[in-house]
Amino acid sequence: MTASDMLSTLRAELDAIDDEILALIERRLAASAAIAEAKGSAGDSLLKLRPRRQAEVVARLQSRAGRAPAVAIAAIWRELMAHTLQGQARTEIVLCAAERSELLEARVRLHFGAAFPLAWAEDRAEVLRRARDEEAIAVLVEPLAAGEAAPLTVFDVVRGTDGEAVAYAIGRVAPEDALTGPDGGAPEWTPASWRSHPAQQMPVYPDASALASVEEQLAATPPLVGFAQIGALRSALAEVARGRAFLLQGGDCAESFAEFSAEKVRRDERLLLGMGNIIADGGLGVVHVARAAGQFAKPRSQRWESEAGLTLPSYRGDAVNGRAFTSFSRTPEPERLLEAHRQSQATLALLAAFRLAERSQPPVYASHEALLLHYEQALTRRDPETGRHWAGSGHMVWVGERTRSLDGAHVAYASGIANPIGLKCGPSLAPETLLRLIERLDPANEPGRLVLIGRFGADRVGESLAPLMRAARRAGSNAIWAIDPMHGNGTNVAGVKTRRLSDILVETAAFFDIAAAEGVHAGGIHLEMSGSDVTECLGGRCGIGEADLSRRYLSHCDPRLNPAQALEIATKVAALIGKSAERRADAA
Structure with a gap:
């Protein structure tokens, strides 16, 4: 096979992979539409956005990735989930005209993805009203004051390249998704509060029911x-x-x-x-x-180990998986x-x-x-x-x-x-x-x-x-x-x-x-x-x-x-x- 033929074969393989990816995206959008219908029939008054669920999805995929960089996974799934959300219900991001700047708009776009329409309201009060009454997310440079705009809560932070907060996302989200309580202060800490935050270096257990059983026994x-x-x-x-x-x-x-x-x-x-x-x-x-x-x-610095052409998850300690280099041993067991x-x-x-x-x-x-x-x-x-x-x-x-x-x-x-x-x-x-x-x-x-x-x-x-x-x-x-x-x-x-x-x-x-x-x-x-x-x-x-x-x-x-x-x-x-x-x- 000539080099040209090999390139043609590889490009055809990439085309086939792209077709498979597109088909999976279509399936995901269809499943999301079904979820939206179920939410609607349940009379849920909250935003369709579920920040905790999205963070868990990204963290799980990052922990399973081999060659794909964590930052790429976050960016790809951010866009995918943003478009999925718009398929469930058109959701705007509303900013305050008095706080308008190109830097803020760019950081919001980068943080939430391109699928969200941006809108501008005249003042802070109007931004919060729309977040309270419409399918909208308020983004403001100052967080909520105590008792301001209940039942809205801060649920996300938009950060600059230096990690400093540049704006706060505010909306009608479930209590477990909130970064602040209804009074604008921090929500009460519970032993489960960590679950609403991205978790690094955590094993992915293939059997969720077995994990739940073990947690119940330990508790x-x-x-x-x-x-x-x-x-x-x-x-x-x-x-x-x-x-x-x-x-x-x-x-x-x-x-x-x-x-x-x-x-x-x-x-x-x-x-x-x-x-x-x-x-x-x-x-x-x-x-x-x-x-x-x-x-x-x-x-572990490396999620995966390879031996003789076989790639398996790294050994993470006896509480997670086994040392033997087999698929069975390296699978996390709760x-x-x-x-x-x-x-x-x-x-x-x-x-x-x-x-x-x-x-x-x-x-x-x-x-x-x-x-x-x-x-x-x-x-x-x-x-x-x-x-x-x-x-x-x-x-x-x-x-x-x-x-x-x-x-x-x-x-x-x-x-x-x-x-x-x-x-x-x-x-x-x-x-x-x-x-x-x-x-x-x-x-x-x-x-x-x-x-x-x-x-x-x-x-x-x-x-x-x-x-x-x-x-x-x-x-x-x-x-x-x-x-x-x-x-x-x-x-x-x-x-x-x-x-x-x-x-x-x-x-x-x-x-x-x-x-x-x-x-x-x-x-x-x-x-x-x-x-x-x-x-x-x-x-x-x-x-x-x-x-x-x-x-x-x-x-x-x-x-x-x-x-x-x-x-x-x-x-x-x-x-x-x-x-x-x-x-x-x-x-x-």
Whole structure:
């Protein structure tokens, strides 16, 4: 076949694909028309627009995409759903003539799609009247004031290229779609509030009824941790926020079902306590928080993996799918959440038993990334005495670098629980965005509530951390600053993912130096480590070299420090704390 013939064949294939796409669009429009008819017969007085449903559709498709970029999926389906909506009922976007500008019109077009007709009303009152009485969406540069134009609510925000709000979409939408309540204020938070926000890094379960059954079972269980224990951790972290203590947080990259044992829990706990004893020699009390009893899932930079021509979803942790490279194993199973819950319960029981046996030892609290929100919601409990909600899945949870979108589901969930919250802060985080996240997650500025966990890499911490620390300090934030010197220092040696202890130590030392320069307490360290003698990270006095990586490389996700390497870091941290104390004494 000549090159010309091949091109003709490929173009014919594209034409056939285009025909199939068109046929599917026609089917979708027909199904939408049937939905519109059903809505009409039900007497629904709300707009046909369903923002939450649209966000869920886009997030689901983005999570399933292989080659298609997430931004392309959002743009394509935005236009498709906008035209579908117009097929159900002609819906206008009404703007205020007094606020007219080419920039605003362009941003509205980009945000809502080209299918919506734009109209201009003389003043704000007329814009709101039309949104109340007609099939119309009001878009105004100022949100609703308290009690203004009920039952209209703000349901969406139009943003500029810098992420700042330029206008607010207002209309007659269902309560679960609203960003504000009927009085113009924020709607009451519930454990399910995250479902109206776009969710990243969440598995797509093929069996929705099985997921619902698992959620129901989890919701019927007692919380894994008690409110009083969480409160005790918050009090301990408040001491860290005041500069009187240091947070030591560490443990497995991702817990495993197969490798669980009481001996493993004991080894990891002893390593954490041993490190704490060394760090305490620097002159500060130590708060011990394990990455355990819930750390069964990991966000992944790649949604898909390929082997021998076969492409399957990435392994996301035992709570989501299996490690075996088969379609069956890599399919997310909600029943795995039940096993994660059972093992977390056993781990917490073991930690409690160790404390009873050794009453002289400090408590070890449990933490994990609040990634799987179906699980977190099901285990969230309300304290009847205070009315506050607590994540019953662990003492502390954190929001990751890939899920900390200000308008995202994970931030929405974390904003409503009373547990201590960690927030991973990487090089892409701008100071102004950090301040907005702090306001969202810690509006009362409570010491012990929020831990900002930097993760930059040895080569970027110098340029990235100082502006963030400076912004938080100038804003008067009581948030704790900690460093995660693991995640920014990954490297690859002969196809093996690893980390160099020298890079980890460099970033740790830089963290203390920058904190001192910015007048901030260097409040903690966050490590991935194992109580077992693994050979996953390079360097240290134990002499792990490249040839040793294959000897005991046991991690199924990211490389962990072994006990000798972890204790070496603890010794360095103790010295850095002592140096910081000397600096303060000299300054006084």
